Amino acid sequence: MLDVSNLRFSYRRGREVLKGVSFSIDRGEILCLLGSNGTGKTTLLRCLLGFEKPDGGRILVDGEDVTRMRLERRARYLAYVPQSTSIAFPYTAREVVLMGRVAHLATGASHTARDMQVVDEAMERLQIAHLAECRYQEMSGGERQMVLVARALAQDARLLVMDEPTANLDYHNQVKILTALKYLAGQGLGILMTSHYPDHAFLACTKAALMKGGALVDVGPPDDIVTSESLTNLYDTPVHVGGTFVGGLVVKTCIPLLDETVYARVQADAEGSQELDASFERA
Amino acid sequence: MRMRDRRFWVKMGLLAATLVVVYLCSFVIGSVDASVSLVVDVLLSRLTGIEPYWSAVTDQIMLGVRFPQITLSVLIGGALAVSGASYQTVFKNPMVSSDILGVSAGAGFGAALAMLNGCTWWQIQLAAFVGGSVAVLLAYVIGAVLGRQNLTVLVLAGVVTSSFFQALISIVKTVADTDSVLPSITFWLMGSLNKGDNADLVLMLPAVVLSLALLFAFRNKIDVLAAGEDEARSMGVNVNVVKGVVIVASTLMTACAVSVAGIIGWIGMVVPHIARTITGASFSKLLGSSFLAGGIFLLLIDDIVRSSFSDLPLGVLTALIGTPMFVFLLIRTRKEWV
Numbered sequence: 017m018l019d020v021s022n023l024r025f026s027y028r029r030g031r032e033v034l035k036g037v038s039f040s041i042d043r044g045e046i047l048c049l050l051g052s053n054g055t056g057k058t059t060l061l062r063c064l065l066g067f068e069k070p071d072g073g074r075i076l077v078d079g080e081d082v083t084r085m086r087l088e089r090r091a092r093y094l095a096y097v098p099q100s101t102s103i104a105f106p107y108t109a110r111e112v113v114l115m116g117r118v119a120h121l122a123t124g125a126s127h128t129a130r131d132m133q134v135v136d137e138a139m140e141r142l143q144i145a146h147l148a149e150c151r152y153q154e155m156s157g158g159e160r161q162m163v164l165v166a167r168a169l170a171q172d173a174r175l176l177v178m179d180e181p182t183a184n185l186d187y188h189n190q191v192k193i194l195t196a197l198k199y200l201a202g203q204g205l206g207i208l209m210t211s212h213y214p215d216h217a218f219l220a221c222t223k224a225a226l227m228k229g230g231a232l233v234d235v236g237p238p239d240d241i242v243t244s245e246s247l248t249n250l251y252d253t254p255v256h257v258g259g260t261f262v263g264g265l266v267v268k269t270c271i272p273l274l275d276e277t278v279y280a281r282v283q284a285d286a287e288g289s290q291e292l293d294a295s296f297e298r299a
Numbered sequence: 300m301r302m303r304d305r306r307f308w309v310k311m312g313l314l315a316a317t318l319v320v321v322y323l324c325s326f327v328i329g330s331v332d333a334s335v336s337l338v339v340d341v342l343l344s345r346l347t348g349i350e351p352y353w354s355a356v357t358d359q360i361m362l363g364v365r366f367p368q369i370t371l372s373v374l375i376g377g378a379l380a381v382s383g384a385s386y387q388t389v390f391k392n393p394m395v396s397s398d399i400l401g402v403s404a405g406a407g408f409g410a411a412l413a414m415l416n417g418c419t420w421w422q423i424q425l426a427a428f429v430g431g432s433v434a435v436l437l438a439y440v441i442g443a444v445l446g447r448q449n450l451t452v453l454v455l456a457g458v459v460t461s462s463f464f465q466a467l468i469s470i471v472k473t474v475a476d477t478d479s480v481l482p483s484i485t486f487w488l489m490g491s492l493n494k495g496d497n498a499d500l501v502l503m504l505p506a507v508v509l510s511l512a513l514l515f516a517f518r519n520k521i522d523v524l525a526a527g528e529d530e531a532r533s534m535g536v537n538v539n540v541v542k543g544v545v546i547v548a549s550t551l552m553t554a555c556a557v558s559v560a561g562i563i564g565w566i567g568m569v570v571p572h573i574a575r576t577i578t579g580a581s582f583s584k585l586l587g588s589s590f591l592a593g594g595i596f597l598l599l600i601d602d603i604v605r606s607s608f609s610d611l612p613l614g615v616l617t618a619l620i621g622t623p624m625f626v627f628l629l630i631r632t633r634k635e636w637v
Contacts, residue, residue: 065533091535103525104393105580115523119535124516126583171534 017043017206018175023073025063033059035230036073041175041223046197046207048217048238051227052251057210060227061177064208065096077174091119095173099180100160103152109163110148113138116170138169142196158189165196176200178209182216194220214255214270217242226250239268244283254279310578314591318373321598325369328606331360342366363497371495371503372601373594375556376566378507380593382549383567384574384585385514389524389545390439393632394454396567397431397553401460403564405434406550406557408464411471411484420502420558427554434460435546490563490614492601499559506555510548511590517544518583525580563597563614565621570596572628 247255326338383396409430441456574589
């Protein structure tokens with residue numbers, strides 16, 4: 017579905033922010049883009065969405081090059097879910113979601129009954145229909161984020177591009193958003209999200225991409241590529257990836273370690289336990 | 300029809316009815332007494348062919364003086380309110396309007412310069428439009444250079460632009476002939492409908508209708524800009540085109556208003572917020588409601604001026620009433636704005 021190959025971009029000559037980025041997302045897949053601040057994640061999203069024009073490379077959605085499309089057409093392929101922004105005026109949630117229909121509207125035309133139906137359906141699918149007449153301004157961060165996801169749904173695009181959808185949210189709302197994303201992916205949408213929580217890659221994503229210095233270090237299933245070593249390298253900070261048995265499943269979590277010596281001890285323990293395992297097997 | 304659509308049209312009906320009542324009552328105010336029924340008969344006499352039972356003087360005062368003045372105040376109040384509403388929505392900033400962005404001062408400078416050179420009416424209007432456009436572009440560019448997302452930066456840029464053009468207006472005033480041109484420029488700049496006649500009406504009406512039609516055609520795209528430029532782009536809206544449309548339409552309306560009635564401040568700032576409390580923020584609804592509310596607002600102000608038999612400038616009174624209203628709005632909504 018989304019096929020990005022060898023994407024290059026620089027804000028100033030000679031300082032490349034994206035150094036040949038390639039990855040792909042299929043229908044029903046959620047890709048979690050991980051990387052430290054200033055590594056080019058947001059720039060990558062901006063290139064995908066057409067806010068910046070890439071210097072080289074291709075962005076294909078279902079085989080069509082979106083960089084050559086007019087904004088109106090591109091909006092039917094890619095929808096953007098920003099971090100919950102503020103809107104200065106008292107729009108209702110329904111009015112905000114209705115904005116997503118603008119790409120399907122000829123200049124001067126009024127919204128049709130079909131537009132209204134799409135908006136209602138989008139809000140129902142995300143279980144926020146009861147908030148339709150509430151003012152967006154007065155909503156909590158989690159509710160706003162859901163409204164923005166509904167707006168992207170109403171846009172009727174094939175791929176959602178989400179900039180840190182779980183930032184500034186509490187556990188309850190993080191879980192709500194991640195659950196909604198899994199549900200939407202299950203219905204055939206492709207989703208690209210950035211995150212500062214590698215845990216979320218394990219919880220909800222089918223793919224992870226590790227970005228460092230403007231290039232992707234690794235792309236693949238979270239279980240395979242999100243490891244203590246890769247995260248420690250990615251963030252230049254000791255991170256331990258462990259697993260916990262919950263209800264018969266192994267849930268992986270990431271723990272940043274404040275102290276290098278603790279990290280060294282953890283590593284030694286891991287090796288020790290492997291030796292222990294080996295000795296058990298021998299016995 | 301959906302429930303909330305019906306509620307919107309009921310509100311619009313009430314606003315329109317209020318406008319009509321205030322409009323008709325406005326004819327009663329003045330040095331010549333008249334009843335509302337007489338007013339209606341005089342106004343409709345040209346259409347229905349009622350035999351006049353009133354004097355020729357009354358006819359002249361009603362149709363030649365009060366009709367253009369009162370109709371112009373509806374048109375100008377509505378135009379200023381709509382241009383304020385569209386600037387606010389498209390710049391995502393509740394604290395801007397034609398006067399804050401310097402459009403009024405720029406248009407005032409253009410018009411004053413044209414008056415100084417003894418230009419004809421439509422030349423004055425053109426000069427006002429050019430001056431207003433230059434001012435708003437200047438304010439926008441300064442604001443964009445200083446900081447894109449900051450609400451106060453754009454306001455500050457507008458204040459700077461406004462001061463700059465006020466200074467230019469002062470230069471025009473010092474150059475102007477102190478006996479003939481200066482008094483008229485000074486008085487007209489403070490806002491006055493006294494000179495408004497049917498010719499003004501004929502020139503202003505098409506400009507306002509055209510601007511409103513343009514804004515109406517782009518109403519849904521204008522709304523999307525309230526979410527921010529990047530988001531609008533991601534939803535498929537060509538941001539520069541929509542901004543261009545708003546700037547041209549709003550500046551045209553403001554320039555017309557300024558060239559007819561001078562600088563009348565605060566309507567464009569305050570009335571859209573009042574209209575939002577009535578019909579909500581959606582621009583397709585705000586367009587109508589702010590026009591009607593702006594018309595009612597300026598009609599009432601003009602009525603106060605005329606019934607006090609004073610030559611108090613309109614701009615002074617709109618500022619006297621508008622500023623406390625703005626402070627009230629600011630207190631009520633400060634959490635959402637700051």
